[in-house]
Amino acid sequence: MAEKLLTVRNVTRQFGGLTAVNDVSMTIYDNELVALIGPNGAGKTTLFNMLSGLLPATSGTIAIRHDGRFYKVSGKGATSVAQHGISRTFQNIRLFGDMTVRENIMAALNNQFKENFWSTIFHTPGYYRAERKMNDEAQKLIDRYHLTAVADSPANKLPYGMQRRVEIVRALATNPKIIFLDEPAAGMNPEETAELTKMIRQLRDENNLAVLLIEHDMSLVMSLAERIYVLDQGEVLASGTPKEVSQNPAVVKAYLGGDINAAG
Numbered sequence: 001m002a003e004k005l006l007t008v009r010n011v012t013r014q015f016g017g018l019t020a021v022n023d024v025s026m027t028i029y030d031n032e033l034v035a036l037i038g039p040n041g042a043g044k045t046t047l048f049n050m051l052s053g054l055l056p057a058t059s060g061t062i063a064i065r066h067d068g069r070f071y072k073v074s075g076k077g078a079t080s081v082a083q084h085g086i087s088r089t090f091q092n093i094r095l096f097g098d099m100t101v102r103e104n105i106m107a108a109l110n111n112q113f114k115e116n117f118w119s120t121i122f123h124t125p126g127y128y129r130a131e132r133k134m135n136d137e138a139q140k141l142i143d144r145y146h147l148t149a150v151a152d153s154p155a156n157k158l159p160y161g162m163q164r165r166v167e168i169v170r171a172l173a174t175n176p177k178i179i180f181l182d183e184p185a186a187g188m189n190p191e192e193t194a195e196l197t198k199m200i201r202q203l204r205d206e207n208n209l210a211v212l213l214i215e216h217d218m219s220l221v222m223s224l225a226e227r228i229y230v231l232d233q234g235e236v237l238a239s240g241t242p243k244e245v246s247q248n249p250a251v252v253k254a255y256l257g258g259d260i261n262a263a264g
């Protein structure tokens with residue numbers, strides 16, 4: 001039985017009088033591929049922002065297991081939660097546009113490999129060792145995720161689908177235990193979406209990490225996710241395997257009584 005990695009207990013977030021997330025509890029286990037779905041305005045992004053430390057919860061607890069202990073996440077800030085193994089991408093791509101793909105990846109690796117202040121100032125042997133290790137690691141990621149042809153191009157010159165892949169690899173470079181992907185297939189054509197699906201599966205299989213993704217593309221969700229949480233009006237409406245969720249009457253109703261596979 002896999003161990004609990006991320007626990008969300010009775011989490012609520014209010015904005016003034018509006019309750020965007022209402023008493024949500026969920027658990028993500030090591031190495032799972034989980035999707036968070038729901039109609040527009042259901043509270044998915046708000047929950048993601050709390051899970052990734054960007055937004056404090058009004059009440060409730062979010063905790064991540066790291067080296068055998070659980071650490072509170074809510075409102076701690078992205079840098080702090082990154083140290084406990086959480087990484088994410090955004091709905092609107094946030095790459096360093098003028099920097100190359102390699103430089104974007106190196107910037108993320110820097111957190112992992114950075115030497116202490118004095119070794120950086122005096123360029124000690126340790127500094128050069130860390131530099132070499134960082135270069136090697138960046139090259140490995142570039143090769144493994146098929147970015148060789150674009151490695152030295154500025155990120156903002158790449159096609160949209162490729163930028164999304166680079167953002168995911170950059171998130172991976174912080175060596176996380178869980179990656180949150182916020183609508184990774186948004187704006188992609190079917191071919192790019194198929195490539196992305198393969199990439200996410202590879203990411204999970206090769207790196208011993210869990211993936212939680214928000215996605216409106218139901219064919220991607222149904223083919224990729226092992227478990228799904230459905231949010232509606234800030235609350236967990238259902239959770240289970242793709243089959244269980246797609247046959248749940250409350251879920252079908254929330255998607256306007258239509259076919260969940262056709263929901264957008």
Ligand SMILES: Nc1ncnc2c1ncn2[C@@H]1O[C@H](COP(=O)(O)OP(=O)(O)OP(=O)(O)O)[C@@H](O)[C@H]1O
Pocket residue numbers: 015018019020038039040041042043044045046047
């Ligand atoms: N910073 C904020 N201030 C006030 N209200 C907010 C804020 N952020 C989100 N909301 C509100 O909270 C509710 C949930 O929004 P959220 O963006 O989390 O939903 P979502 O499920 O991600 O929607 P979508 O699928 O459209 O991205 C909405 O009613 C939204 O207007």
